[in-house]
Amino acid sequence: MNKNFKENISVVLSGEAGQGIQTIENLLTRILKDDGFNVFATKEYMSRIRGGSNSTEIRVGEYAVRSHSSNIDILIPLTKESVEHLKDTISSETIIIADMKNLKIDYSNAVDVPFFDIAKEIGNRIYSNIVAAGTILALFSTEKEIIYSRMKKIFAKKPELIDKNIEAVNRGYEIGEKIKNSGIIKIEIEKNSKIKDNILINGSEAVALGAMAGGCDSVFSYPMTPGTGVLLSLAQYSKSFGILVEQAEDEIAAINMAIGGWYAGARSMVTTSGGGFALMEEGVSLSGMIETPVVIHIAQRPGPATGLPTRTAQEDLNLALYSGHGEFPRAIYAPGNLEQALKLSRIAFETADEYQIPVFILTDQYFVDSYYNIEKTDLSEVRNENRITETREDYKRYILTENGISPRGIPGYGKGLVIVDSDEHDEYGHLTENLDIRIKMNDKRLSKLDLLRKNALEPEILGDDDYKNLIVCWGSNYETLKESLKNLKNTKTAMIHFPQLYPLNYDFKKYFEKAEKIISVENNATGQFSNLLKLELDAEIHERILKYDGTPFSAEELTERIKKAI
Amino acid sequence: MNKNFKENISVVLSGEAGQGIQTIENLLTRILKDDGFNVFATKEYMSRIRGGSNSTEIRVGEYAVRSHSSNIDILIPLTKESVEHLKDTISSETIIIADMKNLKIDYSNAVDVPFFDIAKEIGNRIYSNIVAAGTILALFSTEKEIIYSRMKKIFAKKPELIDKNIEAVNRGYEIGEKIKNSGIIKIEIEKNSKIKDNILINGSEAVALGAMAGGCDSVFSYPMTPGTGVLLSLAQYSKSFGILVEQAEDEIAAINMAIGGWYAGARSMVTTSGGGFALMEEGVSLSGMIETPVVIHIAQRPGPATGLPTRTAQEDLNLALYSGHGEFPRAIYAPGNLEQALKLSRIAFETADEYQIPVFILTDQYFVDSYYNIEKTDLSEVRNENRITETREDYKRYILTENGISPRGIPGYGKGLVIVDSDEHDEYGHLTENLDIRIKMNDKRLSKLDLLRKNALEPEILGDDDYKNLIVCWGSNYETLKESLKNLKNTKTAMIHFPQLYPLNYDFKKYFEKAEKIISVENNATGQFSNLLKLELDAEIHERILKYDGTPFSAEELTERIKKAI
Amino acid sequence: MGNRIELFARNDEKEMDIAWCPGCGNFSILNILKAALSEMEEITPENMVLVSGIGQAAKIPHYFRTNTFNGLHGRSLPVAQMIKAVNPELHVISESGEGDMYGEGGNHFIHAIRRNPDITNLVHDNMIYGLTKGQASPTTQKGTVTPVQINGVFLEQFNPIATAITMGATFVARASSGDPAQTKEIIKKAIRHKGYALVDILQPCVTFNKINTYKWFKENSYYLDENYNSENKMKALEIAFNTEKLALGIIYKNEDKKAFHEQLTIYKENKEPLFKRKHNIKELESFINSKI
Amino acid sequence: MGNRIELFARNDEKEMDIAWCPGCGNFSILNILKAALSEMEEITPENMVLVSGIGQAAKIPHYFRTNTFNGLHGRSLPVAQMIKAVNPELHVISESGEGDMYGEGGNHFIHAIRRNPDITNLVHDNMIYGLTKGQASPTTQKGTVTPVQINGVFLEQFNPIATAITMGATFVARASSGDPAQTKEIIKKAIRHKGYALVDILQPCVTFNKINTYKWFKENSYYLDENYNSENKMKALEIAFNTEKLALGIIYKNEDKKAFHEQLTIYKENKEPLFKRKHNIKELESFINSKI
Ligand SMILES: Cc1ncc(C[n+]2csc(CCOP(=O)(O)OP(=O)(O)O)c2C)c(N)n1
Ligand SMILES: Cc1ncc(C[n+]2csc(CCOP(=O)(O)OP(=O)(O)O)c2C)c(N)n1
C-alpha cells in the first residue's frame, strides 16, 4: 500500500468533541505553514460540547489549496465511531493511522500506532492527539526546531504544559519517521520558504479584521453559532484596539444598539446567524427609514428554525434581500475567500457610511470556520474616511439632494440638531403625514439604489475567455469552484463569482448573454441567487447544482456534477 | 349650480378626529342600505386620536359601488382645515354643504347650513354631525321610519341619547328637504328593496368572520394599526362564539402562542401589520420546520419602519414571501373584495391545516377599513373538517409519505406521542444530525409546495376574452380596477386578479402568453408582485402602474393611468 | 411505583446518544424529573407536554418519552402557556436554560407570570451559555471572564427568584441538581401547584463554568427552615436578595390566585379542550347574515 | 433662566400641530420637561438626545427642539444606552409610554437596568395603549374593560417601580403629570443621577382611560415624607408594592454604582467619544500581518 504524495495531500483527524481535535488543527496548520507548505483546514462538528463525532480536514499543498476535499488521503481517528461517521468519504485509497487495538478498528489499509498507550506512558490519555500530530509532522519531514518554536508560542500562556506536549510530539515523531522510512507513506510536496510569512486566519477573523479596517469600533451581538466567531474575534482584538463589545440581551436589542451607535458617530456591526437575524428585521427597516447605517454579518447555517446549528448553508440570501417591511435600498456582499473577506468587510462599512443604509456581509459556517494561509495584507490605500458632517445651525438631516444622499450629522458635532424619525418625515426629520413629502422621501431613499447599482463591484470571471458554459457561484463556493474548474480541464467553460450579490449593475448582463449554457452552484435547495439573477439581470439559469445537506461542496463532487450538467 | 345625480353619488364628510365622523359613516351607510341603495364607505385618517383632518367617503349607487373615488360630489366639512386637507380632490363640480359662517369658509359652489347653530339649539355642538346626516338623508328621500328604526338599533345601548339624536336628524332633514325642493341637488338613483337584506361589513370583519368559518378558535395578537381591526372583531364575536382572545406581550409571543395553540389542537391566528410581522419571522420559520400550521393576517401600511401608520400600501408581499430563515413552503392569499375575504380567510385555515404550513392573509388599511353591502353568505358547503389524527402507539409525527404530508396528531388524543423539534429531526421528531435524513426531511417539506402549486386558486379574468392588453392586480385593487375597466370601455383589454399570490400554478402562464401588453397595478414603489410573476410564471410586465403615497388608487385615477399605459 | 419510571424512558434509551458532557448537572436533572413524574400517578407521557427552547438544557425532552415541543431559543413560555390554555387537560412543563428563559426569553418570563398560567417552569441555571460555548448569561456572576466578556462581567446579576416574586408569581422555588431527593420533592410540588410555578435549578456546567462548580453550589446554598413561612412576600424577597447564600426550597407561594385558563370565558360553561369542540357552521352563517 | 425655556422650543412652535387630545396629561409632561431642562445650565438642545419609541407619549420629541431619535416601538432603551456609550458627553433621555417600555420593550427594560447606563428613562404611564386606541397595557388595572379585554383585564398589574428596584436600578421615582412643580424637581434629579434613572410618570389619558383620571390619580397617590430614606431597598420595595396608594417621589436611590460607560475599557485611557477617534490603519495592518 505504499503511497507517494506529490502536489497535495489531505489529512483528516476525527474524534469526539472535547478530544482536542481543534488543538491539533491549530498546531499542525501553523507548523506546516511555518515549514513552507500551503495549508487549508476546515472542520465539521456536531451541535454539542462533548462526544459525538467531529472532524478536521487539513489539506497541505505545493500550490494554494483552499477548499474542502471529499478525498481523505490519511485519516487519524481518535474514536471508533468517528470512522463510522466518515465511512462515506473513506475510500480504498485512504490510509488510516490509528491505535487499532485500543479503538478496535479493523481495516486493511491501516498503520497501527499505539497513540493511547504512548499517551498514557507520558501521563495522560489526552496527549494522544499530540502524539498523532508528531507522527504527521515527521511524515512531512518538518524540522524539530520549527515544531518547538511554534509550540512554545501556542503554549505561551500555559508554560507548565509545554514539556509533556513536546515529549508527546517527539514520541509521535519517532513513529512517523519509521513510517516514512518504511516507504508506506512518502510525501514529496515542495516547500516554499516564503509561505512561512503568510498570515493564517479563518473566515471569522478575516471578517472581523476587515471590519476594523472599515473603522468598526463597536459590535453588538447575541451569541449564535456560527456568527459568534466574529464577535469572539472582535472581543479578542478589542484588547489592542479600542472596540466597544457588548453582548445584548437579544438580537432585537443588538441591532437597535448598533443603529444607536451609528447615530451617535460610532461604526457598529452586529453578527449573527439566520434565526437571530430573523429577529432583527424590524431594525433593518428602521435603518432603511432613518438612513442611519448598520452593518450586519450573517453566518449562514441550514434552517428552517434551529435546523443544523453547526453545519453550513447558503439559505439566507432571500432573508437578507427582502428583510424589513416597506421598501428601501440595501447592499449585500458575500466574500469568496479570505482576501475578499478582509476587503468586503471594510467596503461594507464604507458603503454603509456613504449610502446611509443597512449593509450585509453574508458568509456561512464553512467559510467562517475554514483556515488557510494568505499573503500579508496591504492597507496603505485605505482611507480613514468618516463621512459625518459638522452640522450648521439650520441643519436638515434629510435635505433633498440629487443623488438621494443627505450629509449625515451626528448629535454633539456642530451647531445643528440631528432629528431622525421612524415615521415618514420631512427634511428636518420631523414626522409628517404630508403625502407629497412622503413620495419625495420614498423616492429619495430608493434613488440611492441607482447609485449603488452603478457602483456595484464587478464579478470575477475565471477560465476560458471564450466560454460557452458559464458557471455561476457566490460566497464560499468561489475557491471550490475554482479548483473544480481546474480539475475539469474543459475549455469553453468559465466561472463567474459575485462578491456583491445585490444590487447588480445591469451591465453585468453581458457576461450571461455570451454564454450558451448557464449553470449555477448554490448551497441551498431552491436556487436563491439564481432567482435573483433572473430578476436583476434577466439571466436564465439552465441548470442548478444545489446541495443542502449541511456540508459544503467538495471540489471533486462539484467537478462531477458540473461534468454531468455541461 | 343645479345638479342631478343618476347612477351614483359620492358624499364626503370631513373633520377632526373625535368629531364623530365615524358615527355618521356608520349611520348613513346603514340607513341608506336599509333604504335599498348600494353603499360603499372608506375612511382616511391620521395617526392621532384627536384633531388633524380625517374624512370618510360614502358612495351610493344603483349598481354596486365598491371602490374609492377621487371625485367628490358633495362635501360636508366639519372644520375649515379639512377643506384645505381635501383641496386636491375638490373640483369645480363639488358642492359643499357646510356651516359657512361658523367655519369661515368661502366657496362659490356652497350651500350654507348652520349645522353648529342648530346643534347648539338642540343642546350641544357635537350634534352637528347628526344634523348633517339628516340633511343628506333627506336628499336621498329616505323615509323617516327607516331612519328611526336604524337609529334605535345603533343607540340601543345608550337609550338616553336617542331623543336628542332623533331631534338632530329631524332638524337636518327639514333643511335637506328644502335643498331638494330648491332643485340644487337632485338625487335620482334607483333603489332596490332587496339590498336592505344585504350584510354590511368592512374588511376586518370579513377576515374575522371568514377565519371563524375556517374554524378559528383562538387569536393571539399585539395591537398594531391596521391589523388590530381583526383582533377587535374576533374579540367582539368571542361573546357569541367560544374564541380564546389573548393580547400578547409582543409579536414574538403572539406567533409562538398561535403555533403552540395549533400544536395542541386549536386553530389559531395572529393579526398584525408589517412592522409587527417583521418580529414574527423566526416564528414563521418554526412553523415551517415543525410543520405546525399557523395563520397570519398582515394588514399592510406604508413603511419602512413606522412609516405612515394609518395609511394604505401593498409593500409587504416580499416580506411575507421570503419571511423566515431557511427554506420551506407557505401559501399567501390576498382577498380582492369582501366576498373573497370571507372565503379566503376560511381557505387559509383549511390550507394551513391540510399542508401544515404557515399561511398568510394579506390585506391593507384601505381594505380592512372599507365597508360595503354584500349578499348574504352561504356556508352550507363548508365542512367542519379537522385533519388531526388519533395517534397510535408508535406514532411518527414526520413519517415520510409520498406527498410530503404526514398525518398530524396532537398531544392527548390517542396513544402516541407528538414530538416536534425546531432542529432537523427524524420521523419521530427527534433531533438528528444524520445528513441523509436531513435531505429527506428538507425534500419532504419542500415537496408540499408542488401540491400547493397544483391546487393554487385560479386567478379571475374580467373584460374582453380576446384581450391584447392584460392588466394584472392583486389584493384590494380588484374592485378599483374593475370599475376602471368599465370606465375605460376599451375592447381588447382584460384584467386578471390573483386571489392566491403564492404559489402559482405554472398553467397560469397561459393568461400572459396571450397578451401583447401586460400592465401591472400595485400600491408600492417597486412592483413586488410583478417580480413574483416574472419568477413564477416568466411573465414580462411591460408597464408598472405604481402608487405609494399611502392612499389607494381611485377608479378615475387608475383609468387615466391605464389609458396612458396602453 | 418504581416501574413507572420506565414509562418516561425512550424505547431506544440504550442507544440514545446524549449530547451532554460527562459530569454535567443536566443528567441529574433529567433523572430527577423522571423520578418525580414517576411518582405522580396522575401524569403519563401521553397527558403531559415538555416544552423547551434551545440550549443544552433545552435538549432534555429528547431524552424523555413524552409529548415534546422543542421550539425556538427563548420562546418556550408563550408556547407552553397556550398549549395549556387550549387544552387544560394536559400537564405542561416549560424547561430550558437560564439564558433561554431570562435572556432571550426575558419579556415572556415577566409577562407569563402576570397571567399565572398553570404550567411548571423548570430552569437549568448553570450561570453560563453552555451550548454556544461559554458566554455570560443573565445570571453569570460579576467578575466572570469569558471569551466575550474578556474583562469580566460587570452587569448586575439577574435575580430570577426576586423577579418572579415581584411579578406576582404564585410558586417560586430554588433547587439544586446536586440534591436529587429534595429537588424531586420541590418539582413535584411545583407541578401540582395550580398556577405558574418556577423552579430555578442550580446546575454546574463542568465545561464552561469553572466558578460555580458542584462544590461552590454546595458551599453557597442552604435549605430553608422547615418552619419557614413561604407566604410572606416581603420575607421571601429578602431571602431572594441574599445572593451570598442561596436559599433552596419553596421561597414563595400563594395559593389564592386563579390560573389563567380558569379565568377564560371559553371554559365558563364548557370544560372541553378546544380540539374536541365542533364549530357550529349553521349558527355562524346566521350570525354573519345578521350583520345587515 | 426663564429664557432658557425658549431654547427647547421649536422655531415653528406656533404652527406646530400637536397630535394629542385636548386635556391629555402629555402636554403637562412636555412642559415640565422643558422647564426642567431650562433650569439645568449644563444641558443644551445640542448636547442632549431625546430617544423615544412609538406611541402617543413617544411623539414628545417632535414638540421639542433637540437632537431626536424617534425609533421603533419598544426599542428606545437599546438605542439610548449605546448613544450614551459611544459618546458619554451627550445627555440621553429615553422617553415613551408604558406600553412601549414595559410591554414590547420589557426585555430591554430589565436588562438595561442591569447595565446601569447613565441615561434617564421617563415613562408616561397612562395605564393604557393610547395610540392604538385603548387596549390594556401592562399597567392597566385589573377589571378594566377594553375592546380587546372585553371581560376586563385579569392579568396581574405590572409594577414598574418594584421591578426596577429588583433589577438593581440606581434611581427609581414616581411622579405625576398633574403636579408640575414637584415632577420637575424629580426629573432634574433623575437627569443629574449618574446611572440609570427611572421616572414613572402618572399621566391621565382622557380619551381611553376613564378609570385612572386626574381625580383618580390625585386620590390614589401621596408624596413620600421629606425624611424618607430612599436608600433602603426593602423599605422601597414595600412602598412599591403598595398599589392602593401610589407613592410619589424618589422611592429608591443608590449612588454607589458605576455607570455602564464608566466600566468600559475603551474609556480607561481615552475619554474621547468614539467619533473623534482616528483609527490607526498602519497599526492595524501590522496587527493583521502579525497573524502568521
Ligand atoms: C434566536 C437565537 N439566538 C441565539 C441562539 C443561539 N443559542 C443557542 S443556545 C444559546 C444559549 C444557551 O444558554 P442557556 O439557555 O443558558 O442554556 P445552556 O446551554 O446553558 O443549558 C444561544 C445563545 C439561537 N439558537 N437562537
Ligand atoms: C412592533 C410594533 N408593534 C405594535 C405597534 C403599534 N403600537 C404603536 S403605539 C402602541 C402602544 C402605545 O402604548 P403606550 O406605549 O402606552 O403609549 P401611549 O400611546 O399610551 O402614550 C402600539 C401597540 C408598533 N408601532 N410597532
Ligand code: SF4
Ligand atoms: S457545556 Fe456545560 S451545560 Fe452543556 S453539557 Fe457540558 S457541562 Fe453541561
Ligand code: SF4
Ligand atoms: S389618546 Fe390618551 S394619551 Fe393619547 S393624546 Fe389622547 S388623551 Fe393623551
Ligand SMILES: [Mg+2]
Ligand atoms: Mg445556561
Ligand SMILES: [Mg+2]
Ligand atoms: Mg400608554
